[in-house]
Amino acid sequence: MRNLLSHSLWMDTPMILNISLTWLAIQEKYFY
Structure with a gap:
């Protein structure tokens, strides 16, 4: 379970x- 969580x-x-x-x-595109 722990392995799955860390992988996620x-x-x-x-x-x-x-x-x-x-x-x-x-x-950046819209405000500068």
Whole structure:
């Protein structure tokens, strides 16, 4: 169970980073 959870977190982290980077790119595009 613990292994599955850590694997899930490891898989989700890049997605969260991608969303954050995408959001920053959108903000730059529209607000600067």
